[in-house]
Amino acid sequence: MEENATDEQLIQFYQKGDAEAFEVLYARYKSAIYHYFFRQVNSTGTADELHQDVWLNIIKSSAHFTQQSSFKTWLYKIAHNRLIDHYRQSSKQPLYLVKTDTQDNQADERTETEKTIDTSSSQSNEPEMSLQKQQISQLLLKAVHTLPEEQKEVFLLHEKSGLTLQEIALVTENSFESTKSRLRYAVKKLRHHMKLVLTL
């Protein structure tokens, strides 16, 4: 029964004392939340800490959850706020503030991608296609990592968490148009990074 229940029903069951309902919820979202943090901070330790904080916050404030809003939006809003707190607390500046000249980076990455493609093509005779794929994945992750934080967040939320543009706008507290614009630029940059690999 609980496997087929909606997120809102599960949190309601947990409010009534059903611990298994929380386990189902956690299983549904643990990977997406952890991925969201890990891709943003690029550190296992920090991602663990942020992930744990978010879920403890969910446990603590589950009684205050109202059925009027979506659980998914509520969860990612908590995660988004926790990430902003992390950036404020840490002395580290976000990556996009350091790298201002994106043109140069794109040129460097392009050459790196070309190198990777060349390497993979030179190794095309070898049956280990998985290695090539893995290298391409690494290139893509590097390209995502170079994205500005706002664009990266929108891309990650859209791509891995499965949120719609409206939901992302709600979570990040931005307008729909600016959210869409950020995603558009993020996709364009990534496409140009992976130009030789990606087809239309």
Added chain:
Amino acid sequence: MKKTSSNSASMSIEDEIFFEKHLQHESSLSELYQDIESPTPSDTLDQSILSIARKASRKPLKQSTHWWQQPASWAASVAVFSLAALLSHQIWLTEQNISEQDFAPKEAIEAKQNIEPLSSPSDSIVPNHAKEKMHRRLSDKNDSRKLLFKSEPAPIIPAAQEHTLRSPLKTLSIEADQTHTQKSGMDEAEMDSEMDSIEITIQALPLREETVLTEKKEQDVRGHSSKANYSKAQSLHLDKIQLLIEQGKIDEAKELIQQFKIKYPEISVSPVILQHLSPY
């Protein structure tokens, strides 16, 4: 988060088509990213989070912070308050109906019962010294007149009746005087002397104020008749003198005149009578 400097390059048609596909998760970029293995939290992290969640679920989650919003506690508090009000009302009623005997100690009740027979000393079982003591207490402290006056409202006395404001002992003496005169028919001098003695004895008697007041009223009626008798006695006395003069008994008439002057000094004897008795 600060806004970054976005790529100034304008979006080509190809980019737009690619983006539209990406929005539907149908682009090659989307497929490639989905294939990338996602990092997952460690098992220990999962277990720690789930154990905290289980512990938190055992505690009753607060649905409401206000106790009065819970119907059970509301009903219970209403029941307790109404019960307390009912009990206090019943206690008040019983306190209203309670008599002196219900809460007074037994010794006090017995003492009171022993005091009452002392008013009629003949049927008392209490020893003599105790009787005297109790009697003294009654006469000194528990004045019956005061008690009667307190328990019953005083009679309304009309302001016009001035004589009723006199001392009860004095009015009583007048009354005693008249009754004594009527009954015995004694001489006036004897009456005066006896009046004094009676007055003294009456003063010693404790009289109830009620009886004194009723006697006052009777005396008012009798006062008028005593005055009439007094003037009647004078005229009789004078008539007797006149008769003795007419009969030629001058000496006897003189004696009676002397007596009359003594008895009624305020009344002057008629000069006609005195002319008959004069030697010149």
